[in-house]
Amino acid sequence: MKKRIVLYNPKLPKLTKNEQEVLKILIEAGKLIAPIYSLQENNKYPGANFYPHTAAKNDIEKAARKNPDILSPFTVVEEKSGKLTAVPYHEKYADLLQPVIKKLNQAAEIADNKEFAKRLKIQAKSLQDGSYEEAIIAWMSMKPYILDITIGPIERYDDELFFVKCAYQAWVGVWNKKETDKATKFQKIIFSSQRKVLMPSEHVSFFDKVQTRIDKTLLFSGLIGKFKFGGTNLPNEIDLMEKYGSEITLFEPALHDRFVNKRLPIFKAVFNEKFQACFKQNGLFKASVYTTLLHELAHTFMRYRGAEKRLGNLFPVIDEIGASVLGVKACGSLLVKDVISQKEMEYLLVISVARLFDWLDELKKDHSKIHYVRGNAIALHYLLDSGALMIQKGISWPNFNKMFIAIDELAAVLDRILSMGSYKDAEVFVNKYGSLAVFDNFKHCLRKIY
Amino acid sequence: MTTKSRTLPPAQAVYFTPKGFKEAEEELDFLKNAKRAQVSERISQARDFGDLDENAEYDAALEEQGLIENRITYLEEVLKNAQMISETSGSDFVVIGSTVKVEMDGEIDEFTIVGKIEANPSKKKISNESPVGEALLGAKVGELVEVATPIVRYKVKVLEIK
Numbered sequence: 001m002k003k004r005i006v007l008y009n010p011k012l013p014k015l016t017k018n019e020q021e022v023l024k025i026l027i028e029a030g031k032l033i034a035p036i037y038s039l040q041e042n043n044k045y046p047g048a049n050f051y052p053h054t055a056a057k058n059d060i061e062k063a064a065r066k067n068p069d070i071l072s073p074f075t076v077v078e079e080k081s082g083k084l085t086a087v088p089y090h091e092k093y094a095d096l097l098q099p100v101i102k103k104l105n106q107a108a109e110i111a112d113n114k115e116f117a118k119r120l121k122i123q124a125k126s127l128q129d130g131s132y133e134e135a136i137i138a139w140m141s142m143k144p145y146i147l148d149i150t151i152g153p154i155e156r157y158d159d160e161l162f163f164v165k166c167a168y169q170a171w172v173g174v175w176n177k178k179e180t181d182k183a184t185k186f187q188k189i190i191f192s193s194q195r196k197v198l199m200p201s202e203h204v205s206f207f208d209k210v211q212t213r214i215d216k217t218l219l220f221s222g223l224i225g226k227f228k229f230g231g232t233n234l235p236n237e238i239d240l241m242e243k244y245g246s247e248i249t250l251f252e253p254a255l256h257d258r259f260v261n262k263r264l265p266i267f268k269a270v271f272n273e274k275f276q277a278c279f280k281q282n283g284l285f286k287a288s289v290y291t292t293l294l295h296e297l298a299h300t301f302m303r304y305r306g307a308e309k310r311l312g313n314l315f316p317v318i319d320e321i322g323a324s325v326l327g328v329k330a331c332g333s334l335l336v337k338d339v340i341s342q343k344e345m346e347y348l349l350v351i352s353v354a355r356l357f358d359w360l361d362e363l364k365k366d367h368s369k370i371h372y373v374r375g376n377a378i379a380l381h382y383l384l385d386s387g388a389l390m391i392q393k394g395i396s397w398p399n400f401n402k403m404f405i406a407i408d409e410l411a412a413v414l415d416r417i418l419s420m421g422s423y424k425d426a427e428v429f430v431n432k433y434g435s436l437a438v439f440d441n442f443k444h445c446l447r448k449i450y
Numbered sequence: 451m452t453t454k455s456r457t458l459p460p461a462q463a464v465y466f467t468p469k470g471f472k473e474a475e476e477e478l479d480f481l482k483n484a485k486r487a488q489v490s491e492r493i494s495q496a497r498d499f500g501d502l503d504e505n506a507e508y509d510a511a512l513e514e515q516g517l518i519e520n521r522i523t524y525l526e527e528v529l530k531n532a533q534m535i536s537e538t539s540g541s542d543f544v545v546i547g548s549t550v551k552v553e554m555d556g557e558i559d560e561f562t563i564v565g566k567i568e569a570n571p572s573k574k575k576i577s578n579e580s581p582v583g584e585a586l587l588g589a590k591v592g593e594l595v596e597v598a599t600p601i602v603r604y605k606v607k608v609l610e611i612k
Contacts, residue, residue: 192561192574195556196558332555333604335581336580336602337583338569338577338579342601400600401600401601401603
């Protein structure tokens, strides 16, 4: 099993000696999460190692009706004497968690910033006894501080069966205040108008409590070490979002790597050479960062109570591509307000197309990225069907106006499914538009890079 | 998204509220009488670090000086062509200075239309030269106007003029 640790070496702002010492311990703590994740990860089974491999989906649902802990985000399901039981993470992985807890407490003991020290202690306690909600509240309530660590069972992407079980991960970073200020200004503009929502009674609105932070990341460990996300929007629990808001974190080094290793090569592979000549690399990079920010911001537009339960394992498919298209759609109003120029809008649209191929090459090795790939296939289908993208030796010249109309229509459909659609509605839609065969149109282009 | 280096066609009227005009004058004064000297000092200190070919501080200071001089030229030009906006309250159609509540693309939005130098979308101040600003000028409450760019096209309904 691979050890999911990614270390980055960004140029950091000046840190005090104490901050440097604390940071060192946080990185050590974060690294210790990877072995726990390796016990959860299993690419051969849709339920990874969260459920017994022999248990059928129906059996798990049946057992969960008697014992709701079976489908708790923080338990491992095991079969004992033919019966399914739920073991809390903090008990199951207690031995491996002890050194992590020790490191977090050690960092708390020496940290000069008392608020951060308190937060680290709460974080350590949550790993000890499963009080994860307290840790999230402490994280969300803390004033922005130069050091950042997020650690624990957080993301659910590895649970393809139910999209319920959280996998362990950790990231450690240092605040980039200058870039954060720019992103916050952009966030204010995006949130300045009030969207009409389809199901107001089910919609969870917390725009005034969203914080954006850009970090110079030093470590990804566990699940995030596998996905190497450019950004996240946490927490995932809708009740906590409503009360405490959410925190968007963008990871600078990961954004840079993603652009250099994925989006730029994809741009060069799928677009016609003459078209490529109209776009500069630094403009594409900037657009790549902003599409990630827009994606994370748009997640906050589409939070509906009960959506995850209604849509089950199809929720992340609809939710992720929904955030991508809604983020781009929001740029329309930026364009007419002169916040962005016509050319900048074109950069954003072009990168949005490149983004649709982001995870494709990794799917063969790791099926847990299927949520993203399936959603991207839906958007690509829409763009091709609408005539926004025409393929002739690569995408020759997108029709930006048609692209925007297609994105607008798709955003409306996805919003409708998230707000009131049933599992069946989502399934019919995904089956109709989510076929991965749509990528075959680009086989000859992508051969150069994949 | 980006910081643009602006140039202004000669003798084009630039609209200002009295507050915006005062702020622009103060900014110009600060740049000419304080910032210029600060950046000259920074250049001089960076020069002392030696080896100008590989002196990042010197390059950064020179770049800052260029930006300041561009901004001074720009502000001098726009202040020369300034046209003050008179009191707008009570107008039954949209003028520069009006705060408008509109419905656009399923969203309710409220912003003030200002001259382009005062535009600050994060503070809900939109330029009269932006597509939506241009389209709204002269519109009355209840009117539906079209905002079109080569990429997007919206119908905007005026809900209220303040």
